[in-house]
Amino acid sequence: MITKSLAPRPSSLFGYNVSLVGVVAFAIILGWTIVALFAPYIVPYSVGDIVDTDYFGPISDQLWLGSDYLGRDMLSRVLMGARYTVGISLAAVALCCFCGVALGMIAAVIGGWFDTILSRFLDALNSIPSKLFGLVVVAAVGSSIPVLIITLAVIYTPGAYRFARALAVNINTMDFITVARTRGERVGYIIASEILPNIIRPVLADFGLRFVFVVLLLSGLSFLGLGLQPPYADWGALVRENIGGLPFAAPAVIVPSFAIASLTISVNLLIDNLPRRIRDRSA
Amino acid sequence: MTTNLVEIRNLKVEARTDSGRVIEIIKDVSFDIAKGEIIALIGESGSGKTTIALTLMGHAREGCRISGGKIDVDGRDMAALSESERAKVRGTTVAYIPQSAAAAFNPATKIIEQVIEVTRIHRLMPSEQARRRAIELFRALSLPNPETIGERYPHQVSGGQLQRLAAAMALIGEPKLVIFDEPTTALDVTTQIDVLKAFKSVIRAGDIAGVYVSHDLAVVAQIADRIAVLKGGEIQELAKTEAILTGPSHPYTRELLAAFEPKQAVRDSRTGGSIAPVLRIDSLVAGYGDLQPNGLPAVCAVQSVSLEVEKGRNLGIIGESGCGKSTLARAIAGILPAVSGTIGFNGSDMHRAAKSRTRDQLREMQIVFQYADTALNPAKSIADILERPLAFYHGMDRKAREARVDQLLDMVRLPRALRYRYPSELSGGQKQRVNFARALAAEPRLIICDEITSALDTVVAAAIIDLLKELQRELHLSYIFISHDLSVVEAICDEIVVMYGGKKVEQITRETANAPRHPYSQLLFGSVPKLDPTWLDNLVQDPELKREYGHG
Numbered sequence: 001m002i003t004k005s006l007a008p009r010p011s012s013l014f015g016y017n018v019s020l021v022g023v024v025a026f027a028i029i030l031g032w033t034i035v036a037l038f039a040p041y042i043v044p045y046s047v048g049d050i051v052d053t054d055y056f057g058p059i060s061d062q063l064w065l066g067s068d069y070l071g072r073d074m075l076s077r078v079l080m081g082a083r084y085t086v087g088i089s090l091a092a093v094a095l096c097c098f099c100g101v102a103l104g105m106i107a108a109v110i111g112g113w114f115d116t117i118l119s120r121f122l123d124a125l126n127s128i129p130s131k132l133f134g135l136v137v138v139a140a141v142g143s144s145i146p147v148l149i150i151t152l153a154v155i156y157t158p159g160a161y162r163f164a165r166a167l168a169v170n171i172n173t174m175d176f177i178t179v180a181r182t183r184g185e186r187v188g189y190i191i192a193s194e195i196l197p198n199i200i201r202p203v204l205a206d207f208g209l210r211f212v213f214v215v216l217l218l219s220g221l222s223f224l225g226l227g228l229q230p231p232y233a234d235w236g237a238l239v240r241e242n243i244g245g246l247p248f249a250a251p252a253v254i255v256p257s258f259a260i261a262s263l264t265i266s267v268n269l270l271i272d273n274l275p276r277r278i279r280d281r282s283a
Numbered sequence: 284m285t286t287n288l289v290e291i292r293n294l295k296v297e298a299r300t301d302s303g304r305v306i307e308i309i310k311d312v313s314f315d316i317a318k319g320e321i322i323a324l325i326g327e328s329g330s331g332k333t334t335i336a337l338t339l340m341g342h343a344r345e346g347c348r349i350s351g352g353k354i355d356v357d358g359r360d361m362a363a364l365s366e367s368e369r370a371k372v373r374g375t376t377v378a379y380i381p382q383s384a385a386a387a388f389n390p391a392t393k394i395i396e397q398v399i400e401v402t403r404i405h406r407l408m409p410s411e412q413a414r415r416r417a418i419e420l421f422r423a424l425s426l427p428n429p430e431t432i433g434e435r436y437p438h439q440v441s442g443g444q445l446q447r448l449a450a451a452m453a454l455i456g457e458p459k460l461v462i463f464d465e466p467t468t469a470l471d472v473t474t475q476i477d478v479l480k481a482f483k484s485v486i487r488a489g490d491i492a493g494v495y496v497s498h499d500l501a502v503v504a505q506i507a508d509r510i511a512v513l514k515g516g517e518i519q520e521l522a523k524t525e526a527i528l529t530g531p532s533h534p535y536t537r538e539l540l541a542a543f544e545p546k547q548a549v550r551d552s553r554t555g556g557s558i559a560p561v562l563r564i565d566s567l568v569a570g571y572g573d574l575q576p577n578g579l580p581a582v583c584a585v586q587s588v589s590l591e592v593e594k595g596r597n598l599g600i601i602g603e604s605g606c607g608k609s610t611l612a613r614a615i616a617g618i619l620p621a622v623s624g625t626i627g628f629n630g631s632d633m634h635r636a637a638k639s640r641t642r643d644q645l646r647e648m649q650i651v652f653q654y655a656d657t658a659l660n661p662a663k664s665i666a667d668i669l670e671r672p673l674a675f676y677h678g679m680d681r682k683a684r685e686a687r688v689d690q691l692l693d694m695v696r697l698p699r700a701l702r703y704r705y706p707s708e709l710s711g712g713q714k715q716r717v718n719f720a721r722a723l724a725a726e727p728r729l730i731i732c733d734e735i736t737s738a739l740d741t742v743v744a745a746a747i748i749d750l751l752k753e754l755q756r757e758l759h760l761s762y763i764f765i766s767h768d769l770s771v772v773e774a775i776c777d778e779i780v781v782m783y784g785g786k787k788v789e790q791i792t793r794e795t796a797n798a799p800r801h802p803y804s805q806l807l808f809g810s811v812p813k814l815d816p817t818w819l820d821n822l823v824q825d826p827e828l829k830r831e832y833g834h835g
Contacts, residue, residue, distance in 0.1 A: 017301065175658040179721070182616055182637050183675060184645045193671075197662030276301070 015277065022273030028266040032259075035079055036086040043076040048231035056242070056250035066251040068242050074252050077238060078259055084234035085263070088145060089214040092152035096214075097207045099153070100160025105191045105199075107161075108168035119165070126158035130217060138226045148227065152214050163206050167199040201274070208271035212264040219260055235260045288459055288492050289316035289339065294352035296334055296343060296516075308347065309334055309516045316460070319490040323503040323524075325539070326513035327740040328711060332496045335513070336462045338362070339494060340377050341369040357459055374401040378453035382465040384445040388437035394448055395433025401456045413455065420451040423488065424481040442604075443474035447481050454485060461486070463495045467502060471603040471767060472810040473832070479505055479819060498740045500539055501812035504528060505819040512536045524816050542745035543770075543814055559630055561729050561761050562592040562615070562648075567624035569614035580622055584610035586785040587624070592729065595755070597762040599776030601769060601807070607785040608765050612733045615763070616650045629728065646676045649722035653734035655714035659706040665692075665717055666702035672724040691720045696750060712743035716750070723754070731763045736771050748774050769811050781807065783832065803832045 035042070044064075045051050052067035059066050065074035103122075107115040137151045171177065172195065180194050196203075219236025221227040228234050233241065238256035245253045296309035309331050316322050324332040334347065341361035343349050354361040357376050361369065373379075378401075381387045388397060398420075399413040408416070414433075421429035424447040437445060446466055453461055463482070467475040483506055486493060497503050503510060504524055511521040512533060520533040531537045567588050572581025584607040592598045600608045613619040615626060617637030626633045628648060634640050652658040659668055669691055670684045679687060689699050695716040706714055715735060722730050732751075736744035752775060754760065766772050772779055773793060781789045781804045789801040799805050806828050812818065 175652040175654060176660045178618055179650070179652070179658060182618060182645060182650060183672060183725075184637075184640075184642050185675070193663075194660055198660065200662075 016275035017277075018275045019273045021269055022275065025266040025269035025273065028262055029270060032082055032086055032263055036082045039079045039083050043073075043079050045073040045076045047076055047080050048072070056245040056248050056252055059251055065255050068238075068252045069244055074255060077233060078235070078255055081233055081235045081238055081256065082259070084145075084228055084232065085215060085218065085236070085260070088148055088152070088234070089211055089218055092149045092218075093156065093207060093211045093214050095149065095153035096156040097160045097203070097210060100157045100162075101164040101196075101203055102191075103157075104161045104164030104166075105168045105195050106187065108165050108172045109187050109190055109195070115165075118161075122158040122161050125154070126162070130155045131220060134217065134221050135224070135226060138221070143226055143229060145228075148218065148221075152217060155217070156210050156214060160206060160210060164199065164203060167202055168195050171195050171198050204274070205271045208267045212267050215260065215264055286317070287315040288318045288320075288357060290353070290355040291315070291335075291338075292353045292355075294335065294338060294354060295350045296331070296338065296347055297350045298347045307350075307516065309338075311352075312516070312518055313352075314511060314518065314521060316492050316494070318459070319492055320509070321486065321493040321495055321507045323495040323497060323507035323510045324513055325497055325500060325503055325510055327498060327742060330513040331516040332498075332513050333464055334516075336464060336494050336496050339460065339462060340373050340379060371405070374458070375405050375407070375456045376458055377460045377462065378456060378458035379462045380446075380449050380453045380464065380466050383469055384449035384466075385437070385442060385469075387449055388445065390437050392436075393433065394435055394437060394440070398433060398448065398452045398455060401452065405456060407456060417451060417455055420454055420485070421448075423485050424448075424451055425477070425484075426451075426481075441474070443470055443478050446470060446478050450482060450485070454489070454491075457489075459492060461491055461493045463493060463497075465497050468497065468499070472769070472812070473603060473806060475502070475812070476810050476819070476822070476824070482506065483819065499812070500528075500543060500741065501814050504814050504816045505812060512539070528814055528816065538742050540814075542741045559594070560591040560627075561594050561629060562590075562763075563625075563627035564591070564615065565589050565625045565627070567611070567614055567621045567626070569610055569619055569621040571619075574622070578622070584785050585614055585621075588782075588785075588787045589624075590780055590787065590790070592761050592763060594728075595759050595761060596778070597755070597764055597776040599772035599779040600763065600765045600782060601767065601772050601779055602782035603767060603807070606782045608782050609733055610785075611782070612650065612731050612763065612765050616648065616731055618650075642676065646672075646725045647728045648731070649725050649727040649729070650731040650733065651719055651722050651735050653737055655711065655718040655738075656706070658718050659714060659721075661706050663705070664702065665704055665706070665709075668706075668717065669702075669721055669724055672721060676725050687724070691724055694723060694754065695720045711739055712747065715739060715743075715747060719747075719750075723758070727760070729761045729763065731765070733765045734767070737766065737768065744771065751775060769808060802828055806832055 050071045051073050052063060052071035055067065055069050055071050057063060057067035057071065063073050063075065065078065068074050068077060103118060107118050133155055134151055138147065141147055177190060177194055180190050218227060218234060219239070222234050222236035223240040225240070227237055235256040239253060239260075242250065242252040242256070292313050294309055294312045295307060297305050297307050299305050312335060314322070324335060326332050334344070337343065338349055338354055339356060339361065341349075341354070341364055349362045352362065356372070359372065361372070364372070388394070395414065395417060398417045399410065402408050402413040403410070407413070417433060418429050421432055426432055426444055426447055432440065432444070432448075440448065450466070466482070467478050470478060479502065485491075495503060495507055507524050509521065510524050510527045512519045512527070512535060514535050520527065520531065520536050527536060528540070531540055567585060568579065568583065569585040570580030570583040574580055586607075588611060590598065600611065602608050610619060614621040614635075617635060617640060620636035626635060628644060633644055637645065666685075666688050669688045673679045673684045673687050688702055692699050692701060697713060697716050697720075701709070701713070706717070709717065719735070736747055739747065748771060751762065755762065762775065764772055764776055777793060779791050779793065780787050781791070781799070781801065783803045789799060789804045791799055791804070799808055806824065809822075809824065
């Protein structure tokens with residue numbers, strides 16, 4: 001008799017469908033954000049202090065996550081690392097998504113030569129391998145936090161642009177855009193009021209995905225020694241400097257790897273499980 | 284074995300919404316179909332007519348399920364069969380003809396391969412025999428070049444031909460029951476006739492039973508033996524076609540029939556006589572593609588059209604799809620700037636491109652589009668949609684806007700509480716009213732209505748037309764009313780322009796609408812289905828005319 005099994009009833013909150021996975025992922029991201037904000041106040045030891053006589057020390061009640069290759073406290077270094085990994089990545093991804101999405105929508109609405117030239121230019125930028133581009137820039141102007149943020153933003157802008165433009169081109173053909181044009185609306189209004197609300201969900205999803213790319217690229221650059229400079233280190237740098245602890249199964253190399261994994265996987269899970277607005281309001 | 288081919292008893296279908304609420308969309312429906320009988324399911328959108336038709340194949344759409352009842356088709360209960368057993372029945376016992384054949388064909392494969400696919404899936408006959416049978420069907424459906432038409436790809440034949448090819452695809456498995464899901468709704472009237480005639484002749488020849496889903500009573504009257512009128516998932520009335528047409532008992536059926544009665548536009552005597560026209564168009568040329576050396580666009584959709592609209596009067600533009608009527612509307616509104624010609628508005632010449640017009644010129648000429656679904660921004664509430672023109676053109680503050688939105692909703696007969704809703708939460712008719720209210724918010728003199736009733740049901744469309752007439756009396760508006768539906772245009776317009784192939788072929792007043800002179804107008808006007816069930820059988824059309832203007 002039953003032709004199709006129906007989906008289980010999802011839990012609802014303020015007219016939105018919320019899934020458990022999304023809540024857990026959000027909690028992890030929130031946790032790392034809080035750590036990033038308050039790291040200087042909660043670290044047990046200073047980042048540069050050598051507190052252990054042994055290197056790659058095990059987990060103990062003094063050093064909760066063991067010590068690194070110089071005998072520094074690993075917990076403090078991971079907590080401080082969160083600042084750089086989350087902070088730099090967030091700043092870079094916000095910058096690249098803002099530029100990319102704004103340019104993408106403008107190109108879709110204006111079209112013509114403006115669109116063609118901008119698209120070809122950004123395609124050209126996109127064709128440069130991202131790690132190589134990062135290496136060249138850092139080698140040329142040196143490594144500092146603003147340079148890292150801008151470099152990462154430039155690397156990921158073409159992708160955000162392509163994505164937003166593809167979405168905006170579809171919306172741009174809808175009749176309500178034509179209505180707005182015949183009303184005499186300017187480009188700014190059409191972009192902000194007519195197009196953006198209709199593409200915001202996929203754009204946010206893209207934002208989350210791009211955040212993960214930036215975290216991984218930043219970690220990659222740090223692993224190569226081109227990211228942050230000692231004694232400060234982001235998670236990628238922590239993995240690199242403690243790589244020698246692998247034969248000893250030292251927590252110093254495992255913990256930052258877990259930190260990177262937990263953040264990037266949580267962001268992905270959150271994007272996939274964003275709350276959905278319930279359309280049937282009569283329930 | 285029973286004598287009836289189909290017996291539906293106490294059918295129930297339920298759907299689960301995204302908040303987990305279960306709604307019964309089909310409530311206890313029972314009816315029979317005898318061998319060779321055609322039953323029409325008629326009703327407004329959302330009445331459950333397609334849902335019932337699909338259950339005959341044991342199919343329920345995503346999120347729905349058949350929750351109770353029996354659907355006996357040729358001795359088997361479709362609701363109780365497993366999915367693989369149902370697959371055996373589909374295509375051989377029950378076949379389906381979709382509304383849009385264009386979307387149902389695979390554009391990458393030759394037509395004949397798709398038509399005979401059913402015989403291959405069910406291993407009914409060898410490929411050679413299937414091809415011969417397909418060609419016989421093409422001939423029976425009076426398709427041109429039946430021997431070779433199958434070798435073409437779907438985009439190489441016309442819409443009406445494709446719809447008949449979809450019928451051939453359904454009929455090749457020699458089904459006992461065929462489901463017609465609004466197969467002519469997307470077609471022009473002149474094409475619809477050929478398709479209906481073809482359907483009728485093959486059904487009669489093969490003694491096939493059918494379920495015909497439609498919201499057009501006149502079409503159904505031509506083809507069905509019995510009509511079931513549906514509303515809210517229940518059968519309101521089920522009787523012989525003649526009985527429904529002559530003596531409807533249910534109020535909804537009467538409403539449906541009333542929507543077909545010819546309505547006369549009441550001419551406002553105050554605006555009679557010679558008054559300066561609101562809009563005067565002189566030899567307008569518009570088209571698509573790059574300009575050619577001769578100064579014309581690559582595709583010339585509107586060729587030198589001139590017309591006038593007087594204040595407080597309405598002009599209808601009618602013609603088949605592709606005749607250039609929508610392009611003309613876009614050229615007048617400046618969305619697609621005309622290549623040459625002049626547009627005079629309120630006594631002065633207006634720029635051909637909308638972006639070069641003044642804000643007042645834009646305000647006084649509003650355009651309302653066919654699909655309210657795409658014309659309303661799904662991310663904005665109704666209040667936001669209606670408030671924008673108020674702020675943009677009239678610079679109203681928040682309070683004034685809110686009061687005006689209430690007035691506008693009253694004008695288009697919508698409850699004020701709707702302002703907080705989003706377009707997706709409204710019905711088709713409500714959306715079209717909001718769409719129209721947005722045009723009214725600008726306080727225009729002229730509203731261009733591009734097929735605004737085509738996507739609506741007969742009863743809802745009639746209500747919209749009544750609303751338009753009422754608002755015209757109150758606000759002294761003029762309308763340009765574009766449609767392919769003659770009865771709609773006749774109901775509201777003082778003058779009618781007939782377009783064909785981008786040219787204006789005739790301009791007639793409503794008084795002379797019964798006697799058009801141009802042969803194309805004659806064909807067009809003669810093709811509008813009448814409620815009389817014998818109309819199609821008695822219809823004689825000049826083959827000469829059909830050859831020249833028909834697209835089969």
